Amino acid sequence: MAKKYLLGLDLGTNSVGWCVTDENDKIIRKNGKSLWGSRLFDDASDASARRMSRSARRRLGRRKQRMNLLRAFFKPEIDKVDPTFFFRLDESYLLKEDKHPSIAKFPCLLFNEPGFTDKEFFAKFPTIYHLRNELVSSSEKADIRLIYLAFAHMVKYRGNFLNQGQNIGAFDVEEARDIVNELDQELFDKGLCHLCPREGWAEQLKQLIPTSHGVSGKKEVLLELFPTEDSYLKTVVFPLASGSEISVKKIFPDIEDDSDLNPKKICCGSETFDEDLAKLSEQFSGNAIEIRIIGTTKKLYDYLLLGKLLGNSKTISEAMVARYNEHKKQLRAFKKYIKEKGKQTGKDLYKRMFGPITTTVIVKEDGKEKEKIVKLNNYSAYVGAYFDEKTIINCAHCKQSDFYKFVSDELGISNQNKDGESATKNTDSYCDEIKKLMADHSFLPRQNSSENGVFPYQLNLQEMRAIVSRQSHFYSFLNGNDKDTEGYSTVEKIESLLTFRIPYYVGPVVFKKEGDEKHPFAWTFADPGKGPIKPWNFDSKINKEESAEKFIQRMLNHCTYFPNEPCLAKGSLLFQEYELLSFLNKIRINGEFLSPEKKAQLIDEVFKKRAKVSIKDLKAFYKPNDVDITMGENGKEIANIPSLSSYVFFSKDTVLGKEFVDSEEGREIVEGIIQDLTVFEDKEIIETRLKRLYALHKLPRRADGKERQVINAIANQRMSGWGRLSKKLLLLKTTLINEFGEVIYKTLIQMMRETNKNLMELIEDDSLDFKNQIEEEQVSSAKDFLNPNEKHQAILEFVEDSYVSSAMKRPLIQAMDIIQDVEKILGRPIDEYYIECTRTNKAEKKKKDSRKEQLDKLYKAAKAATRNDIKEALEHSKNQLKGKEGEKLRSDKYFLYFCQLGHDIYTGEEIDLNNLDQYDIDHIVPQALVKDDSVSNRVLTLSSHNREKGANYPIPDSVFNSCGVTNGRTKMKEFYKYLKNNGLMSEKKFAALTRETPLTKDELKGFVDRQLVFTNQAVKALVDLIYRFQKKQNGGTPMVVYSKAENVSDFRHEYNILKSRDVNDCHHAHDAYLNVCVGRAINTYYRRYIWADLNNKEANEITDSISRQKGSLNLENVFKEYRDKNGAACRKPLLDKDGGVAWDYSTSVQTIKKNIYKRADVRITRMQCLKGNFFEKTQIKPKGQGNIPTKEVLREVVDGKETVRESPLTNCDRYGGIPSLSYGFYALIEQVSKKGKKDVTSSIVVPVPNLYCRPGDKEGLERYLVDNCGLNVKRIIIPCLRPNFVVAKGQAKVVVSGVNAAMKSYYIKPDFPITYSESEISTVRKIRKLVDVVSKNSEKDKEEQFIEQNFILEEGGLVLSPAGSPSAKEVVLTNGELETLYSKFGRIPSYLLTLLPGFSAVIDFLNEEKTKQAFATLSIYKKSLLLIGVVGYFNASSARVDLSLLGGKKNVGGLSISSALPKGARILAESPTGYYTKVLWKSE
DSSP: OOOOOEEEEEEOSSEEEEEEEOTTSOBOEETTEESEEEEEOOOOOOSHHHHHHHHHHHHHHHHHHHHHHHHHHHHHHHHHHOTTHHHHHHTTTSOGGGSOHHHHTOSSSSOEETTEEHHHHHHHOSSHHHHHHHHHHOOSOOOHHHHHHHHHHHHHSOOBOTTTTSOOOTTOHHHHHHHHHHHHHHHHHTTOOOOOOOTTHHHHHHHHGGGOOHHHHHHHHHHHHSOOOOHHIIIIIHHHHHTOEEEHHHHSTTOSOOTTOSSSEEETTSTTHHHHHHHHHHHTTTOHHHHHHHHHHHHHHHHHHHHHHHTTOSSHHHHHHHHHHHHHHHHHHHHHHHHHHHHHHTSOHHHHHHSOSEEEEEEEETTEEEEEEEEOOSHHHHHTEEEETTEEEEOOOOOHHHHHHHHHHHHTOOOBOTTSOBOOSOOOHHHHHHHHHHHTTOSSOOSSSGGGGGOBHHHHHHHHHHHHHHHTTTOGGGSSOOOOTTSOOHHHHHHHHHHOOOOTTTOOEEESOTTOTTOTTOOEEEOGGGOOOOGGGHHHHOOHHHHHHHHHHHHOOBOSSOTTSBEEETTOHHHHHHHHHHHHTTEEETTEEOOHHHHHHHIIIIITTOSSOOHHHHHHHTTTSOOOEEETTTTBOOOOOOOOHHHHHHTSTTTTOHHHHHSHHHHHHHHHHHHHHHHOOOHHHHHHHHHHHHHTTOSOOOTTOOHHHHHHHHHTOOOOOEEEEEHHHHTOEEEEEOTTSOEEEEEHHHHHHHSSOOHHHHHHOTTSOHHHHHHHHHHHHOOOOSSHHHHHHHHHHHHHTSSSOHHHHHHHHHHHHHHHHHHHHHTSOOSEEEEEEOOOOOSOOOOOOOHHHHHHHHHHHOOOOSSHHHHHHHHHHHHHHTTOOTTGGGSHHHHHHHHTTTBOTTTOOBOOGGGGGGEEEEESSOTTTOOOOSGGGEEEEEHHHHHHHTTOSSOOHHHHTTTSOSOHHHHHHHHHHHHHHTTSSOHHHHHHHHOOSOOOHHHHHHHHHHHHOOOOHHHHHHHHHHHHHOOOTTSSOOEEEEOOHHHHHHHHHHTTOOOOTTTOSTHHHHHHHHHHHHHHHHHHIIIIIIHHHHHHSOHHHHHHHHHHHTOOSSGGGTSOOOBOTTSOBOOOOEEOTTSOEEEOTTTHHHHHHHHHHHOOOOEEEEOOOOOOOSBSOOOOBOTTTOSBOSOSEEEEEETTEEEEEEOGGGOHHHHOBBSOBOEEEEEEEEEEEEETTEEEEEEEEEEEETTTOOTTOHHHHHHIIIIITOOOEEEEEEEEEOTTEEEEETTEEEEEEEEOTTSSEEEEEESSOOOOOHHHHHHHHHHHHHHHHHHHHSOTTOHHHHHHHHSEEETTEEEEEOOSSTTSOOEEEEHHHHHHHHHHTTOSOGGGGTTOHHHHHHHHHHHSHHHHHHHHHSOHHHHHHHHHHHHHHHTTSSSSBOOGGGTSOSSBOOOEEESBOOTTOEEEEEOTTSOSEEEEEEOO
């Protein structure tokens, strides 16, 4: 038999462990190197931060382009009256002494005419809105500069584009009707009643909203115009639209536990609304209708806010002037009140409110009084400036909510009370007035606020046109008669600057031929021969329809099973049917699956008529019967119910109609429309495409001619998200033989309709050939790559398109790199893969209530029972629970006693709490069938009843009737229902206890599958990569086995194979090795020994066989070694299908332990990755704090000529700057320097910032080294070394990970692991447990006191965990263990420390006799604290170590290396496995 190679992979977010073995668990060696290791790298983050920065840059860049174009239109006219106007604006940010001499002579920035300077300008126009309002209303000729300033403000801050292309006026009535109609449709889709507005509601709304006060005022207006008794409207929709903050649980009433919700509340007026809505969309993907309702309600809120902001004003500028006057009026009264209040209290309240934004307070820290600077969110912070001795000082802004809170705290005004009504401590009338104004966000209203985002650009456009109509008589370029060669006037061009926005589906526009590889991310092409593209001629230069088609193709994701096929949209008719069938096929009605006929009836009569179906709707379908509806064999509670919302919408008579949607042709057209709705957010493109379908007679014409309404209804639909399956997969056909012996074909979706199997069950069913077809497709789509670089690029593209988080894409790529490297080493393909993927540990674990707290809450909330015996049981249990210590309830018997209200779970007999030894904890579903040790599968019962039940399942009637009754099952079911309805029993436990039908063969298979199959998306993606890009030795698809993390963890625990992340990174390789050993044994046991029975025997035969042979479907049985009465091993080795030994019960565990504890040859490599950012932080610091100037060269146009001078911004002390550069890579150079009078040649590593040079730019690198670094470069040896490059000397190896601020040395990490024995790892684990418990629970400097109070100190040791039972052992940390671990650090080989002087210094200090004596005198805790720091230091978890407990320094042993590498040093290139190395350079 040919030798097989097995590869184990352990994927984490920042590591990949790997190991190559043969079929006997022997680690493969090649050329003296063992093939196992850990590949380390930094956690990858998604591109959201970069995307936001890029979007901001583009937005600001486009704004600058608009301003430049506007300036070009006005410059000829402005130059006639003020030639240096724009020059003065360009240098307005400079101090007077830094300005160009030609403009420094002007005393004012804008206006310098006699009688009209900047002082007169700002006196007449305090804000830009005063100027705009004047120009809109005045018919006199205005200064051209004033017109430019007004237009510049409009073009710079254009307004929102939510209704692009529509003619919207101030508080437009038609817009209100559109929003309400859209909301009404969504409420109906959810199954709620229609909105029933009063006649003339839109006009009344326009009149009432401007005069309404606060949130309650808006809500009253809505209730008056839309009278209703519907609770959802009154508690969710109207409060949201009014600006109230409401609980998310109200929006999704089916949620029982809202502890994991984020956010828990939402408010349309919140600055974080968009972010909150995005989070909810992710958490409630199945509840698209509720998400859409929130979105449309936000539109209504914005509309009402717009009406409130505009009031009775006709224009934005008029409203803003009114807001300014209101602020001025309120401020005068507020200042007066603050002065009087300050006199009454004796406090300098006026200074706190209107003075500097910081103050000094005295605080106590570590028992000492210290001064601390505290930021004040006062009025100065609110407006961003304050007066300091008649000088205006600009300062940082604060949010309106923070200012309101500051005012409330200073004046004694509290927040809202629990009923949502405002409450105050200060009861004077002025504070009451402030309280009301703050509730309406109208106390001291600012002109510039986040609320301005509700203004549509059309309002600015109206003002612009009004100004043009009044000033066109005086300025000819504004009269619209100056058409250019393309037919556009200057006025049209100016308007386009305000109205044009590049459609998102157009993407980057480039002048190139299609297929040009220089622009791989572009899909919109322009002809350079047609001239430049401007906002006004965009539509004539770009084919938007063609661009939209290409955008669709780019947006489509690919199927999980057929990588070349596009995915269906989540709103697709076919995909929604698949999701619904997946749900219906697993629900049980009174414990029974739905028959195909009943399922079809349920779909036709319920799901095809309601866009949202609730559990109540399902139960109503079965009336008058009382039904119990659960999910799956475990009886899980039903949470989200899928819907056919797309079918319900499109089949409405007012849309396309049922007949059209049910037809084959109509269904295809609807699928295309759904795809468009998912891809495009722009209603304009949707409407265009729908009109084309009508023009081509592909959509049914309406008898009433209301096609326009149909188009509006469809275009208003919002669909989002993509499924993971393709149409090709769901319509994949399989061959069957019917009862007449005829060959028939059925698709996968048809099989789901006619059976109760889900997708995976149908694919894995060997009697069907779906799986074979899928594998054949995957193999045929796999490509033989002759060029490794081409293959690597294809892998990168595949991973980028995969449905995995950004954090897991890097591990996938690294795993594939390791696979390629391993196959190169072996010289042949890998035969079998064993894969594990750990879940990320970034999410913090939520603190759960103690068992006593849980029971207290449940007992308190329990409803009254109808049966007297249950009432008495509840009261008795409540009394028993009183006074019980929480520690006692840690005992499962105690906890189950109270969950069962003190009664036997099978017979209802009362349990003697004082004699629990007579009772057993029984597994409802026997452990021989499934590994489930959760509370949901365990009950407390009399030992005799447990023996009676044995391994039988379902529970026999004889067990229920053990106490002499004949209807025990019926009686207990009522008791179970009470426990379930009051939270004392889970749905899963209830279903298991009440089940009466035997287990089916499919359910037994399900028990096995859940122990073998892993659903992590990253693992699935890696399997897809292997199937697509890897082949077996003889061709075909390689064997891939999922190795579940919990199985390996259980194996480690069972056989005491310890793991510690503190000591080194070898555990990743160890886990990969265990994935092969454990995964292969489990897979062989089930697939070869158990699966044959599952396929060939009936369910009752299998369970009988298991019981008779003392076998098990539980994987814990796989590794158990049975012995006969003489103690001899009697279990034969597990053999795979080729006869190889998958598990030898006498030797396998010993072999595994030997390899993990005795071998020190794990290969550790680190990924080298370029850094792409220019700066470590792009935030510009104020003057005196920055190091990098924001601009180095200033280009100016003086008298028509361009001049270049050094920018004054290079002076960071005067203008501030950016804190520090980001170094993307390093260069190894040979330089010539002076040593005395001699020229000395040396080799140094120089960090290179991305700002000055990118990899591959040789000229830029040379310029940086000479001009910026001042180096005398003789030659560049290696132009680009990536971070984490390897430096070696002798047998010592380190990786260079970063550079210090002075750039004289580099941060390093050892490139070798320090190995630990089994006992040493055990000691480190105990130390970690002790240190974590103490640091988490004790106060600083009181750790020893905490240990004395909470731990048992025995002679020579500290008891960390007492023995929980007579058979268990207590966990003790002894002084001997600590001293043994301490002595280890003196045995680290010196040849490994050549490049690590810090390590050597620490080791030398630890080996000094006085240091050892100092260590011996420390307490166990202090020894532990010291040792965990030393262990972490030698694992490079920290750059320095604290040795102060031993009399040494606090920060010792810096891990760094000089930029001038030592003699004999080598720079190495390593392959991903570290097997291949290449010397890039060697120091002579």
